[in-house]
Amino acid sequence: MTDEDKKSGSNVAPLRAPRPCPECARPSHREHYPFCSDRCRNVDLNRWLSGSYAIPVADDESKADDDDR
Template identity: 85%
Template sequence: MSGESKKSGSNVEPLRATRPCPECGRPSAREHYPFCSERCRNVDLNRWLSGSYAIPVADDESKADDEDR
């Protein structure tokens, strides 16, 4: 069903499964996908910009010891 499309007049829109908003869990909206609203989209953007979604990095101590020698 992922490759099908729905015709409405002269516009062709692809079908997309409704998924829960990653911020609040409500159904996503087409214009804000994958979020349900502009507010949830901005909350997620703020988390990215503030560094809340940073990927943790573990230093490899054995490499550091080898580089010192």
């Protein structure tokens, strides 16, 4: 490896494997990982804040209470 290669950083390994953006499926960027842009990151944040993402709960609460005993 020459001094020029060291300066240019051409042999730097990526920290994470590239993945598609969960919102639009374009390649993700390191600055916005796992998203491709601030826009996609904000769309996802809006879904969290508006309650679109929710953990399902038991419909019948008596069954949930019986499981704890």
